[in-house]
Each structure stands twice: as structure tokens, then as C-alpha cells.
Amino acid sequence: MLPVDWTTVRLFLHVLAATVWVGGQLTLAGLVPTVRQLGPDAPRAVARRFNRIAWVAFAVLVVTGVWNLLAIDVGSRTTAYHVTLGLKLVVVAASGVGAALHAGARSRAALAAWGAVSLAAALGATFLGVLLAG
Template identity: 45%
Template sequence: MRDITFDSETFRVSLHVLSVCVWVGGQIVVGAIVPALRRKHPEALSAIAKAFGRIGWPFFGLATFTGIWNMASLPGTSSAWNAALGIKLLLVALSGVCAWLHQSTNRPAIRGITAGIALVTSVAALVVGVMLSA
């Protein structure tokens, strides 16, 4: 039988889940509203992107920090688990790089491709993270 406690593990995992929710969920929300904004209020796109950046990047950093904190607190793991963790880390890194490239270019095709890759790799990292925690 498991006890219910609020301890450092609960705090650490809660911070990690919250930060991943903001990073991944924010990408989904921004991606969903961009087409409507582009049609009705194209001048608002830049402000929305900057607002997401002010929130999203700190939470990406927090997700990275708490992810490392989570890894440091783990007992021994199997080689398959370690391989999945390596895949998750690559997905997280690719998500961050693509999000950075997305905000760093003015070329519409590059922006679209990098936004899509950032979102897909973010969601994939989330799924692998759930697999690792099960």
C-alpha cells in the first residue's frame, strides 16, 4: 500500500509536469490561434509570439532543470530505460533548437517547418517521459 505524502519528490515532479504543460500546451495554443490572428489581426502576431517567449522559455528552462534533478534522484535503471531517456533528451534538445530557429528567422517556410518540428518533438518527448515514469 502506498502512502500519500507531499515531499521533495512530489514538489520536483510537480514542477516538471507544470513546466512541460506550459511549454507543450503553449505551443499548441499559439499554433491554434495563429491562423485566425493572421486573417483578422496580423499585427498582433509579433506581440503574441513575444508574450509566449517571455513565458515559454523560462518554463522550458525549468523543465530542463527539473528533468536533470529527476535524473539525479533515480536509482539504478535498465539499459532499455536509459536508451529511452537518451531519446527523450534528444527530442527535448531538438524541440528547443527548432523553437529557437523558429523565432530567429523571418522566412515563412523555415518558421512553419521549425514550428511543426518543435511541436512534434515536444509532444514526443512528453510521451517518452510518461513511458519512463510508468
Template identity: 50%
Template sequence: MLSVSLDTLRVFLHVLAAAVWVGGQFTLAFLVPALRRAGDGVTKVAAQAFNRVAWPAFGVLALTGVWNVLTIGDTGPEYRTTLYVKLAFVVLSGLTAFLHTRAKTKGATAALGSLSGLTALATLFVGVMLG
């Protein structure tokens, strides 16, 4: 069996947090219609419960992302450009998710939730490109 290293732990925590952040957003989005049928306020309660898990996961993503960057050696311009694109998507994902939690209308809630999910998915895709 391979040995467990600090690098293994770093990547594991990053992937786990990404699974919670990205996967949780999509799971909750697909559950919204059923939650609305379940009764008034159920969707809000579920969203608040998700936020208690999602935001710490986002924080772990940010911390392990910095840790990841600090462990990579000298990279070429293509890698750095791809990394900057990922960082832009990270910021957009967090910002749109935050604004989604503060939205006052159903339209704004839907639009910001969609943008948050799409930018989270884009972040995940670009992260896979980075290896």
C-alpha cells in the same frame, strides 16, 4: 491526505513546465489563423508574449529533468536508452523552437514551428513512458 514531499514538488514543477511548453506551443499554433485575421503584427506580439513564458518553462523543464535523473536509482539498459531518446527530443525541441524564433521566411517559420511542436510532443510521450 498524502503528505507533500520534495519529490512531489519536483514532479509537479516538471509537469507544470511541460504543460506550458508543449501545451502553449499547440495553443498558439491553433490561434495563429485568428491572430493573423486580427491585424498586422498581432501574431508576432502574441509569439513574443508566449516566449516570455515558454523559455523560462523550458529552463524549469531542463533543471527539473536533471533533478529527476539524479533521483532515480540504478536503471536497466532499456530505461537508459529511453532516457537518451527523450534527451535527444528535448535538445531538438529547444533547438527548433529557438530557430523558429529566428526564422526569416514564412516557410521556415512554419516548418520550424511544426518541428518544434512535434519534437515537444515526442518528448512528452517518451517522458510518460519513463514514468
């Protein structure tokens, strides 16, 4: 077996948290029509329960993201790398803000709009993370 080190642990935790944050949003979006059939309060109850898990995952993403940056010499990277990293940080923030506004939204239109912002930004952050790792 290959050796396990802190780099492996750090990357595993980051990817695991991303699967919960991004994959959970995709899954929940797909389940909403069915959950609505369970009753008028069901979507809100499911969303509240998901939020307990999702926000922990988001926090783990932020912590391991900082850890990832501390593990490399960012200063020696190219300008293109810095631009990509800056863009990733913006879309990570947009995903978190979108999710927070989605959680506080009261109308169906606002729920849909802020949920879409959060998910689109989360997908963008995932793509940019893969681009940075490559």
C-alpha cells in the same frame, strides 16, 4: 490529506512546465489563424509574449529533468531505460533548437517548419517522459 514531499514538488513543477511548453505551443498553433486577422504584426507580438513565458518553462523543464535524474539511481536501470532516456534527451534538445530557430525565422515557410519541429519533438519528449515514469 496525503503528505507533500520534495518528490511531489519536483514532479509538479516538471508537469506544470511541460503544460506551458507543450500545451502553449499547441494552443498558439491553433490561435495563429485568428491572430493573423488582428493585423500583420499581431502574430509576431503574440509570439514574442509567449516566448517570455515558454522559455522560462523550458528552463524549468531542464532543471527539474536533471533533478528527476538525480533523484533516481540511473546506473541501476536497464539498457532499454538508458536508450529511452537518451532518445528523450535528443528530442528535448530538438524541441529547444527548433523553437529557437522558429523564433529567429523570417519566412513563413521557415516559421512553419521550425515550429513543427519544436512541437513534434516536444510531444515526443512528453510521450517518452511518460514511458520513463511508467
